[in-house]
Amino acid sequence: MSHYLAKRFLMMLLTLWIIVTLTFSLMHAIPGDPFASDSDQLPEQIRANLRAKYHLDEPLPIQYLLYLKNLIMLDLGPSIKSDTRGVNDMIADGFGASALLGAQAVAIALVFGIFFGIVAALNRGRWLDYAAMALAVLGVAIPSFIMAPLLINFLAIKWPIFPVATWGTWMHTVLPSLALAFGPLAIITRYMRASMIEVMNQNYIRTAEAKGIPTLAIVVRHGIRNAILPVVTFLGPLIASLITGTFVVEKIFAIPGIGKYFVDGIFNRDYPVILGTTVFYSSILIITIFLIDLAYTLIDPRIKLTNKEG
Amino acid sequence: MAEQHLLTIDNLKVNFKTYGGEVQAVRGVSFHVDKGETVAVVGESGCGKSVTAQAIMGLIPAPPGRIVEGRIVFEGKEITAMSKKELLEIRGSQIGMVFQDPMTALNPTMKVGRQIVEGFVRHHQVSREEAQKRAIELLRMVGIPDPEKRADQYPHQFSGGMRQRVVIAIALACQPKLVIADEPTTALDVTIQAQILDLLKRLQEEQGLSVLIITHDLGVVAEIAHRMVVMYAGVVVETGSVKDVFSHPRHPYTWGLMRSLPRLDGEKQRLVPIEGTPPDLFHPPKGCPFAARCEFAMEICDRQIPEPTAFGGGHQAACWLHDPRAPRIEELVAAGRQTE
Numbered sequence: 001m002s003h004y005l006a007k008r009f010l011m012m013l014l015t016l017w018i019i020v021t022l023t024f025s026l027m028h029a030i031p032g033d034p035f036a037s038d039s040d041q042l043p044e045q046i047r048a049n050l051r052a053k054y055h056l057d058e059p060l061p062i063q064y065l066l067y068l069k070n071l072i073m074l075d076l077g078p079s080i081k082s083d084t085r086g087v088n089d090m091i092a093d094g095f096g097a098s099a100l101l102g103a104q105a106v107a108i109a110l111v112f113g114i115f116f117g118i119v120a121a122l123n124r125g126r127w128l129d130y131a132a133m134a135l136a137v138l139g140v141a142i143p144s145f146i147m148a149p150l151l152i153n154f155l156a157i158k159w160p161i162f163p164v165a166t167w168g169t170w171m172h173t174v175l176p177s178l179a180l181a182f183g184p185l186a187i188i189t190r191y192m193r194a195s196m197i198e199v200m201n202q203n204y205i206r207t208a209e210a211k212g213i214p215t216l217a218i219v220v221r222h223g224i225r226n227a228i229l230p231v232v233t234f235l236g237p238l239i240a241s242l243i244t245g246t247f248v249v250e251k252i253f254a255i256p257g258i259g260k261y262f263v264d265g266i267f268n269r270d271y272p273v274i275l276g277t278t279v280f281y282s283s284i285l286i287i288t289i290f291l292i293d294l295a296y297t298l299i300d301p302r303i304k305l306t307n308k309e310g
Numbered sequence: 311m312a313e314q315h316l317l318t319i320d321n322l323k324v325n326f327k328t329y330g331g332e333v334q335a336v337r338g339v340s341f342h343v344d345k346g347e348t349v350a351v352v353g354e355s356g357c358g359k360s361v362t363a364q365a366i367m368g369l370i371p372a373p374p375g376r377i378v379e380g381r382i383v384f385e386g387k388e389i390t391a392m393s394k395k396e397l398l399e400i401r402g403s404q405i406g407m408v409f410q411d412p413m414t415a416l417n418p419t420m421k422v423g424r425q426i427v428e429g430f431v432r433h434h435q436v437s438r439e440e441a442q443k444r445a446i447e448l449l450r451m452v453g454i455p456d457p458e459k460r461a462d463q464y465p466h467q468f469s470g471g472m473r474q475r476v477v478i479a480i481a482l483a484c485q486p487k488l489v490i491a492d493e494p495t496t497a498l499d500v501t502i503q504a505q506i507l508d509l510l511k512r513l514q515e516e517q518g519l520s521v522l523i524i525t526h527d528l529g530v531v532a533e534i535a536h537r538m539v540v541m542y543a544g545v546v547v548e549t550g551s552v553k554d555v556f557s558h559p560r561h562p563y564t565w566g567l568m569r570s571l572p573r574l575d576g577e578k579q580r581l582v583p584i585e586g587t588p589p590d591l592f593h594p595p596k597g598c599p600f601a602a603r604c605e606f607a608m609e610i611c612d613r614q615i616p617e618p619t620a621f622g623g624g625h626q627a628a629c630w631l632h633d634p635r636a637p638r639i640e641e642l643v644a645a646g647r648q649t650e
Contacts, residue, residue, distance in 0.1 A: 203414040203415045210407040214398060
């Protein structure tokens with residue numbers, strides 16, 4: 001097992017290195033540079049000095065090696081556009097809010113998605129099934145930037161239960177978490193329904209029925225664990241994308257998360273921010289996928305991480 | 311009279327609604343199982359034998375299935391009139407079931423020991439330790455070596471034959487009075503089949519169980535059963551002790567089955583298939599369902615379902631040939647039709 005973990009860790013680093021290299025090349029292939037928009041105002045000499053300060057005057061391979069060197073020391077570099085703060089600070093400041101919202105959204109989507117999926121599967125072809133599926137279609141069809149204003153309109157303005165926007169108490173986190181959760185909830189409902197229907201038709205469910213086990217206990221003991229794998233698979237990318245912040249929902253609710261840096265970084269050609277957010281997102285994704293793989297082995301004893309025992 | 315049997319099935323009719331119409335899967339089946347005996351229900355695919363077994367367990371999926379008519383009486387209590395809750399009390403504790411395919415009959419994500427005693431725990435409310443003890447005891451009883459270790463393993467760590475032993479252990483967990491085995495050996499290798507049949511036979515004798523075994527394999531019947539019920543197209547065509555039916559089959563369908571079996575003794579001869587296919591159960595024939603394939607079919611056979619004729623010793627066959635008004639079989643043979 002420790003052999004496997006060591007191998008796996010090396011593979012994760014390798015993956016990350018490939019991502020950094022690709023992002024670095026692609027980023028420099030986009031026309032323009034961080035000072036392109038300021039070019040009218042900036043005297044030539046200042047511009048050259050600025051470029052020198054951020055090593056942009058060096059050849060690309062040197063820049064690449066410099067970046068890797070800093071990255072190994074876990075330094076994501078300075079932000080060119082906000083010269084007082086580095087990329088590390090930006091992530092440190094914003095990640096807390098984004099991660100809290102993301103984690104709450106994942107939890108909501110998971111709990112309700114699984115519940116609705118099971119209810120729909122057990123009532124297949126009856127109105128509860130149709131209701132759950134209608135909800136699922138809405139969830140997939142309505143984007144979060146429609147969902148967010150709707151939530152604000154009903155739950156903050158018409159019935160002022162929650163604050164409209166901004167960040168502060170836990171109450172402030174409810175609406176953005178709901179807005180984030182709605183789409184994934186719909187997808188999880190569909191996955192769970194499909195796989196639950198399949199599982200409930202399996203022979204081992206007949207065996208359990210023949211033992212005289214009531215339906216609810218059959219679902220809990222024999223159904224969920226066997227039906228949940230597709231949902232768990234979907235969970236990997238979902239967790240990574242939700243806890244690293246989302247541009248739209250954070251913007252609508254004026255949340256000081258990290259979602260906006262992904263987009264701002266690209267508009268500004270703020271090279272260290274682009275690379276830094278990508279590295280951060282990729283690391284979270286790679287780690288999440290590793291954890292999901294571990295979860296598989298806990299859920300289904302037939303799945304082993306290693307070919308050999310041990 | 312009928313109430314003395316452990317299990318009585320009386321004129322059972324089961325239909326299934328499908329998009330193509332209503333299939334009459336079981337069309338008036340009656341037989342009984344006594345205490346301590348093994349009864350085999352024999353027939354080809356789709357003759358309604360498995361549906362009959364499911365009906366006894368109250369496991370017919372409804373919808374689309376429904377019991378249209380008839381009664382199933384177990385120990386004097388009518389299963390067909392029971393509530394869902396009463397059925398749950400009987401399932402597993404009074405009647406155990408062994409399923410056909412051991413590869414899929416066990417939950418892949420639950421330890422074998424826990425699956426075996428799940429029903430026992432539910433019906434007897436025992437502690438964890440007692441349950442584990444019972445699981446190990448049951449595994450030992452069905453001949454699984456090293457049961458202490460095996461109880462904590464998952465089904466994928468067991469071979470097919472071992473899994474079927476586990477399925478049998480599940481069926482026997484609560485010491486039921488009746489075990490229904492639905493094609494218990496069909497999915498297994500021939501050598502493993504023999505082992506599983508021996509096991510069922512041993513357990514039946516040791517524990518005085520009643521066993522209702524559903525099979526299409528006459529070899530299995532000869533091996534294990536005391537009495538047999540031959541089904542065809544949703545009805546019982548012949549029933550009697552295994553000895554009587556094998557040595558003096560009375561229904562042309564049973565003759566056909568016997569002739570399609572290879573024999574070890576006597577001369578080598580070609581096996582004779584039963585020509586044709588069973589009738590469409592969306593629109594079952596008005597008369598004897600076997601008439602269309604029967605070489606002795608008479609006019610009456612197409613018009614009216616024959617009543618069973620008794621031959622003594624519980625041996626019965628539902629065939630017009632045994633009506634006193636019917637011509638003797640010898641006459642039919644002389645007229646150019648052949649039998650054995």
